Amino acid sequence: MVNVANDPGPGGADLPAPQALGATALPTRDLVTGVPLARVLQLPSLVGASVHAAPEQLSAVVTRASLYAADPQEGAAHHVVCLDPARLAPGTDPQLLVRSVADRGAAALVVTRNGGTGGGGGRHDWAAASASAGLLVVLVRGASAELVVTEVLGAVLDQQSGILARVDEAHQILVGIVLAGGGLQDLCERLAGFLGGATMVTTTDGRVLARAGAEADLESALALDCFDRTGRLVTERESVGIRDPRRDDAGRALVRIVAGQLDHGLLAAFVMDRTLTADDVHLLERAATVAALAITKEQAVSAVEGKYRAEFLRDALSGRAGSPTDAVAHAAALGWDVDRRLVVVVAETDEDDTQTTRSPEEVSSLQQRFARAWSQAMAVRDPKAPVVGFSQEVVALQAVPADADTDAIMRTVGEVVRVVRGDGGGGRRTFSTGVSRPIDSLAGLPAAYEEALSAVSVGRQLHGASALTHFDGLGVFRLLSLIPDSADLRRFVEESLGPLAHDDVAEHADLRTTLSVLIDTNMNVAETARLLFFHYNTLRYRIAKLEKMLGPFTSDPELRLKLALALKVHQMRGI
Template identity: 70%
Template sequence: MVNVAKDDALVDAELPSASPLTAPPSHDLVGGVSLERLLALPSLAGARLLHDPDEPARGVSRASLLGAAPEPRHHLVCADAETIEAWQAAGRDPFEQCSLDGATALAVAGGTSDQALHWGSQAAAARLPLVLASRTAAPERIVTEVLEAVLDQQAGILERVEEAHQILVGVVLAGGGLEDLCQQLAGFLGGAAMVTTSDGRVLASAGSEADLAAALSLDCFDRTGRLITEHEPVGIRPPHGASARRAMVRIAAGNLNHGLLAAFVGDRALTADDVHLLERAATVAALAITKEQAVSAVESKYRAEFLRDALSGRAGSPTEAVAHAASLGWDIDRRLVVVVAETDEDDAHSTRSPEEVGVLQERFSRAWSQAMAVRDPRAPVMGFSQEVVALCGVSPTADTDAIMRTVSEVVRVISGIGGGGRRTFSTGVSRPIDSVADLPQAYDEALSAVSVGRQLHGDSAVTHFDGLGVFRLLALIPDSADLRRFVDESLGGLAADDSPENVDLRRTLSILIDTNMNVAETARRLFFHYNTLRYRIVKLEKMLGPFTTDPQLRLKLALALKVHQMRGI
């Protein structure tokens, strides 16, 4: 316990020593008015606050007389010396009871120096802050003044929040967007403010460079810069620890969740009042997002129609198409590759509602637009049904590997490290083109790459058209049952994965064919002894026929092995 103020009536009492109390924070604590501020009330003039400096300071949101409130949590419980003595005479401990009930503190009016010393020790044992008021103070008067102070504070908070709300609404009505809202909010709270999607991608942010850098370095962001929303609670947080310096609230309009509004400060804990301000700001952010979506929907309609025409070869002459794209802010008069990204979840057979599917697809399209805007601001990016199409500019000297590194980096940014409700997607990349007239062919190549790539590599595949090889011909066969029969007829028992031996023999056969029947090289790759491999070849020929001497049989087996790699057949 520690002395905060002096009372002449009790000045001679020797109370338990402790280190000095740190200065109270400039903002009110979560839950109400700080005890230190209440000592300025007339009824508590000259009172002493005995407080354990190792315990976090607590706020007062209510006040009542001892025994009047069954659950005095966040209460300042008030009593006079006679009441305390009466409780103790009856075998009850008022200090322990208030502490168990979660009272903020116990204020006692009157009492002798000896009583003050005894009460201080008991309050310290119960880890309960104790306010020792003068003998002239009346507990009823203390309760009244504390309630008035709480009401005055709440009125001031509401006035502050209402003023901020009006300012934020004015920003939106004046044509401002999410960046402007974040700028105002960062000014209100200090530190940094951000708007993210519901899966954590940052849409807008504001604050000084130092504040933003400090926020992004926190453990609530992954290495791609995504806010890990699945681990971050919304609303009021406990006022202890580093996480108390950040807060998030949902941005919702009707039944739609548009994301999160987050605040980050470095020098204090965000209070319940700050969170209330964030909630009011979130309603304005929902208005701004809804307005942007309405405008974007109209613009997207015309952009989508033009890009559809360009991809199908109906956008007019190359000169007309380039000029039209330029009017939309796009540059297609350069070397391009077409990138198609499709969600791996089949929305046509999904258990999700159409509204939820629409929101998820819009989020997916927006993620691609944002990621591409950082790398190539004038690249066309549009969402169509279950796919997103992007025309990415590439260097005239870029080879396939360089192109795939660039596309893979964009995919990595959009995918993040998982979480946040993100859906997996597969990506296909076309060959480079130098003329708008070649867009339809490039689009078909990207579609083939994403479809066949998913069959070969599973979900989240990133595939270039040149990497398909013979698989793109096999993918043209519409009936997968025909492919399955071909595999079964060609490989026989090796087509099944019911035993490790079949899998092992099939791998041996694949490497033999890949090395053009080079036994020594195959043995080296498989780490087999030469004679062991010769024994396996004899066994394979008994099962499949003389493939070592029959080139047509080898071709048939090679195709069957390729088909076997494809999924969904």
């Protein structure tokens, strides 16, 4: 304990602005804000008081003040408790009294008159009691306990009214931004100015829609563990509202952006040099209502624009958008650039919405969210790329360089797919993606769209959910997928492969692999043995066994073709 006696501090100084008070460290008991004890001790009634406290106790926060009561009806957490020793019963032990006040969570005990008749002991008794109980004790002369209570409550009220005025002023400014035609980016910029650090608006699953702040603050925020490698805020692990100041992440706060029953996303603030307090979070909540207004306005506008965009792209995909020249001009009016080399990308959810148990409203919400994720991921790379969501798919026309080969195109599309998935996608449904061959004119758009549809459908059959497939990678599977009756394909596999069509015997899958490699190597026994790590004689034995089951495929080219097709069909799923 240190004894700071007769230390009036900077008398007459104005109380700090609410933002400065918000930067003060909060106590470790409850998440509250108020006036720090260091400022309380500058009140007129306490100037010149003798203060017995550890230095860290001066940062404790006071929210109320009350007169001492021996048998209180409620706790005194964050109170300044004031007492006049003259009113104590004779023989009152300062040690026990200070301990009882400390146990009730008080921030400080103010002892006035410092003696007189009654109980309570002398100055040194109170100082010793303060050191023993670990409670800040203030000894003051010339002021009554009632006066101290009045001044402390006045300071708290001034503090709170200042905060409310500041928050209300900020709210009016933020509303004015939206009413003047501003959007989420303008909102974030002004909010970052109020709070310092970086601010962001994200979707419900963490896709960043707008962000603002100094470059260094943004980089520091994005380097936090609450962002994944794609730049998505991992909302599944983040709490909403004020945080315990003892936590390492108390410098960030998230609030929901809600309008009616709709959850539009999150408003987040990140500061690196202080703790975000309840007052900061209250400002964020007020800002979130403004953000909801901005998002609702943007959604109303985009709904109308999206309708016209979807109708135009649907016409273009079906070849009904007029001449290429007219279609290019129409697309430009909608903010799209389609007068370049393009590939059609179709992303289709793996869940069949016609067979789902979800409600129509939930399915619609999920599909809208899926389309927004694609739009946002594409907009970062190419703001003029067309992206439209239909009933169960999203279609994007992605620009590719003139010299890009298939591998380069797939790497580019794969980057967008990874961003949309976002390390789990925040609960988003899995989807498969198909990519067409490049086209140099919109005249080839209908054919490219069909290629992308084939790629996504066959790719899912070959690779399962979350497949990413280029049309050129389909090969013979493209022809097999055109057979509408899967029962015919199943019969063909069973008739061609016989017992090898099923896995009821563990050896059958291994024998199919051997047969497949033999056909791929054009019946080169030595090469097949090397690839399968078999001894030459072991492979000869297996070939004999396969011919006994399937026929003389080593000498019959038509039988080999039949078996090769059957193996390809066997790879396909859902037949």
